Amino acid sequence: MATARKLLKYKPSKFDYKKNLRARNISQKIAFGIIWLCAAIAVAALIAIVGYVLINGLPAVNLEFITTRPAGGVSGEGGMSTTIVTTIYLVIITTVIAAPLGVLAAVYIVEYAEETETGGSFIFAIVKYARIGVEILAGVPSIVFGLFGFIVFVSRLKLNFSLLSAGLSGACLVLPVIIRTTEEAVMAVPRSYREGSLALGTTKWQTISGVVLPAATPGIVTGIVLSIGRVIAETAIFWVTLGGSYRLPRDIMSSGRTMALHVYSLASETRAFDKALGTSAILIIIIVALNLAINLSSRQFAKKFSGK
Amino acid sequence: MKMIKTIDFKRKTIRALSIISSIVSITMLVITILGYFQRITLPFSPILILIIGSLFSILIALSAVGLWTYKNWARSIIFSLAILVILYFFITTIFKFAVIVFGGKEVTPIPIILRTFFNFFIVKLSYKIAIPFILILIFRYQEEGFIENQAQRNFFDNSIRYVLLLAASSSLFIVALIFIFTFSESTLAIEEIGLEEMLTGTIWRPGSIIGNDTAQLGMVPMIIGSIYSTIGAVVIGVPLSVGTAILLAEIAPQIVRDIFRPLIELLAGIPSVIYGLFGMIVLAPLIRNFEVSGNSGFGLLNASIVLAIMILPTITNITEDALNAVPDAYRKASYGLGATKWQTIRTVVLPAARSGIIAAIILGIGRALGETMALIMVIGNSIAIPTPLNENPFTLLLATARTLTGNIAVEINYAAGAHRSALFFTGVLLFLLLLIINRVAHYMMRERKP
Numbered sequence: 001m002a003t004a005r006k007l008l009k010y011k012p013s014k015f016d017y018k019k020n021l022r023a024r025n026i027s028q029k030i031a032f033g034i035i036w037l038c039a040a041i042a043v044a045a046l047i048a049i050v051g052y053v054l055i056n057g058l059p060a061v062n063l064e065f066i067t068t069r070p071a072g073g074v075s076g077e078g079g080m081s082t083t084i085v086t087t088i089y090l091v092i093i094t095t096v097i098a099a100p101l102g103v104l105a106a107v108y109i110v111e112y113a114e115e116t117e118t119g120g121s122f123i124f125a126i127v128k129y130a131r132i133g134v135e136i137l138a139g140v141p142s143i144v145f146g147l148f149g150f151i152v153f154v155s156r157l158k159l160n161f162s163l164l165s166a167g168l169s170g171a172c173l174v175l176p177v178i179i180r181t182t183e184e185a186v187m188a189v190p191r192s193y194r195e196g197s198l199a200l201g202t203t204k205w206q207t208i209s210g211v212v213l214p215a216a217t218p219g220i221v222t223g224i225v226l227s228i229g230r231v232i233a234e235t236a237i238f239w240v241t242l243g244g245s246y247r248l249p250r251d252i253m254s255s256g257r258t259m260a261l262h263v264y265s266l267a268s269e270t271r272a273f274d275k276a277l278g279t280s281a282i283l284i285i286i287i288v289a290l291n292l293a294i295n296l297s298s299r300q301f302a303k304k305f306s307g308k
Numbered sequence: 309m310k311m312i313k314t315i316d317f318k319r320k321t322i323r324a325l326s327i328i329s330s331i332v333s334i335t336m337l338v339i340t341i342l343g344y345f346q347r348i349t350l351p352f353s354p355i356l357i358l359i360i361g362s363l364f365s366i367l368i369a370l371s372a373v374g375l376w377t378y379k380n381w382a383r384s385i386i387f388s389l390a391i392l393v394i395l396y397f398f399i400t401t402i403f404k405f406a407v408i409v410f411g412g413k414e415v416t417p418i419p420i421i422l423r424t425f426f427n428f429f430i431v432k433l434s435y436k437i438a439i440p441f442i443l444i445l446i447f448r449y450q451e452e453g454f455i456e457n458q459a460q461r462n463f464f465d466n467s468i469r470y471v472l473l474l475a476a477s478s479s480l481f482i483v484a485l486i487f488i489f490t491f492s493e494s495t496l497a498i499e500e501i502g503l504e505e506m507l508t509g510t511i512w513r514p515g516s517i518i519g520n521d522t523a524q525l526g527m528v529p530m531i532i533g534s535i536y537s538t539i540g541a542v543v544i545g546v547p548l549s550v551g552t553a554i555l556l557a558e559i560a561p562q563i564v565r566d567i568f569r570p571l572i573e574l575l576a577g578i579p580s581v582i583y584g585l586f587g588m589i590v591l592a593p594l595i596r597n598f599e600v601s602g603n604s605g606f607g608l609l610n611a612s613i614v615l616a617i618m619i620l621p622t623i624t625n626i627t628e629d630a631l632n633a634v635p636d637a638y639r640k641a642s643y644g645l646g647a648t649k650w651q652t653i654r655t656v657v658l659p660a661a662r663s664g665i666i667a668a669i670i671l672g673i674g675r676a677l678g679e680t681m682a683l684i685m686v687i688g689n690s691i692a693i694p695t696p697l698n699e700n701p702f703t704l705l706l707a708t709a710r711t712l713t714g715n716i717a718v719e720i721n722y723a724a725g726a727h728r729s730a731l732f733f734t735g736v737l738l739f740l741l742l743l744i745i746n747r748v749a750h751y752m753m754r755e756r757k758p
Contacts, residue, residue, distance in 0.1 A: 024651065031650045038555070042624070049582065140739060141677070141680070147716060172482050236681050267581070280579075280582045284578065291573060291574055
């Protein structure tokens with residue numbers, strides 16, 4: 001009733017269309033201006049950070065800086081050679097642990113989930129909760145992973161502060177990343193691939209290992225590169241599991257210091273900001289390179305299955 | 309005829325290999341037993357010898373049995389064992405090589421590196437991995453000699469399912485382990501100090517530092533520090549990131565999108581310590597320009613700005629997805645009614661994407677609450693409840709504070725007893741809080757989908 005009365009009262013003749021349009025256009029311009037400003041501030045912040053670190057950090061970087069070992073202590077002298085090696089070790093250990101586990105888990109969640117729906121309710125429940133488990137794991141803050149690694153690997157299993165305990169905790173951190181990207185990649189493989197393979201008389205696992213996984217490889221590689229980026233960038237978890245010795249790890253059971261940890265130690269303990277900035281500059285260059293690699297491989301993956 | 313002959317020859321080699329591997333298996337078993345009772349000295353601990361030696365000898369014996377009847381799985385076992393051995397030698401040699409090259413104060417000069425590379429790495433490694441490598445080559449050459457029947461394939465197909473199931477439940481297993489272990493570690497604090505004391509106590513003073521004073525472990529200062537810094541980050545970060553998302557999804561021409569989107573992605577990948585370093589070196593001196601006594605440059609304002617930049621990519625990406633998910637028909641209908649672009653965005657697109665945007669903000673809050681190292685570097689880390697520095701309430705922003713996450717990272721390495729247990733209780737709190745936050749966000753995002 002009320003709306004009907006309103007409609008009756010509506011008098012279009014008194015409406016100034018031109019003025020109204022102008023007001024609307026002005027408000028649009030103001031709003032768009034604010035939005036452009038927001039985006040500009042966001043991008044300017046990025047450019048400010050990256051630019052500042054690169055401009056002030058790169059002068060400190062030279063061959064000597066990269067090839068000498070950190071002196072340790074509070075002096076902040078020395079370079080960063082051992083931290084690069086430790087980072088590479090840690091990346092390899094984490095990937096070796098997390099990648100097979102994550103890929104297999106994703107394959108199960110994608111390929112076997114539907115058939116267990118009809119099967120036993122217990123197995124179906126595990127798949128259902130495995131998905132939720134991945135979601136939960138992705139949301140756990142890294143310091144809690146650190147606490148977990150500290151109590152389980154460092155103190156209960158007596159692995160001490162070592163590459164192994166840091167690698168195991170790091171694997172827990174990147175597991176959801178690998179599972180999610182692999183899930184997407186495996187799902188993107190067209191159904192016809194599987195049907196073609198099954199029609200040749202292969203078993204399900206032969207189809208998966210021989211056809212689906214090779215086809216999904218670029219997507220899986222994207223996930224692994226993403227997780228490598230996570231490991232390189234992560235600090236909190238390794239702060240409580242890796243120890244932080246500036247010396248070179250002699251085996252898998254010895255403590256070490258990644259590049260990101262080195263930045264933190266330099267900035268908070270020594271105030272050798274130029275060296276911290278130099279290390280940060282190298283970190284940023286690595287991250288940019290990894291991002292480019294991800295863009296390339298995901299584009300390749302998209303190209304592979306588009307139009308087919 | 310010739311082909312049958314070659315296969316016959318290959319089968320003979322396989323039988324020979326089977327005999328060799330059974331001998332190897334028996335020898336290994338003998339070595340294991342002797343090593344376990346320490347009749348001969350081996351460079352490993354007895355228990356390790358027992359486990360690895362018996363495992364290997366059983367596997368090799370199994371494959372010897374399989375090889376005698378040309379079974380394919382026996383080949384797989386030998387293959388995997390050979391690859392494992394190669395990997396082991398490879399890893400240990402790399403560690404030794406790295407110690408030679410990087411172990412000193414400086415990296416050794418390039419000629420010496422090259423010399424050690426050839427002498428040590430190539431020669432020693434190839435000497436060690438020669439036997440497994442030759443084995444792999446032989447088995448590759450003998451491929452046709454093996455048989456693989458349907459029953460075996462089906463058996464493998466059925467058993468791999470359970471391996472995969474095990475892998476799939478690993479995430480669930482890890483979540484359970486995290487909860488169990490952090491919770492069981494925190495029971496001591498709950499018993500000794502009490503839940504109420506920890507959640508409402510306003511003084512954090514671990515007894516081990518003070519001396520014989522009883523420890524006071526109230527978490528209110530850290531809870532307030534976390535809340536304040538997160539609110540600050542949301543106030544600064546949400547307008548920026550939602551604005552960026554609207555620009556990218558609705559307004560900007562394609563070129564701008566192609567430039568901005570990778571930049572935002574890059575922002576997500578930058579290590580958090582670099583944000584912290586930026587806050588320390590650039591923002592702190594800037595903030596110090598406010599002439600207020602007690603202003604150190606470190607504190608809530610600095611932390612909020614740094615956090616706002618860190619949560620920006622999270623919120624922007626999810627908001628953009630939500631905006632892109634709004635059907636184009638909605639926009640066209642709105643344009644058809646004569647609405648301008650901004651009116652369409654404000655009254656049609658944003659309300660339609662509302663739940664997605666709220667989910668994005670919630671996830672951003674989660675990210676801000678979980679952030680650790682960058683905050684330690686910029687927030688000042690004082691254990692007191694942040695209060696305004698003078699009468700002006702805005703000087704609260706310049707006060708130093710400490711977050712829940714930062715408290716764990718700063719104190720865990722030397723904490724013991726009830727103190728350490730209280731830190732684990734903080735971890736449990738964070739875990740549960742972020743669990744709730746993420747569940748709510750996922751619920752909101754799922755609601756969006758029709």
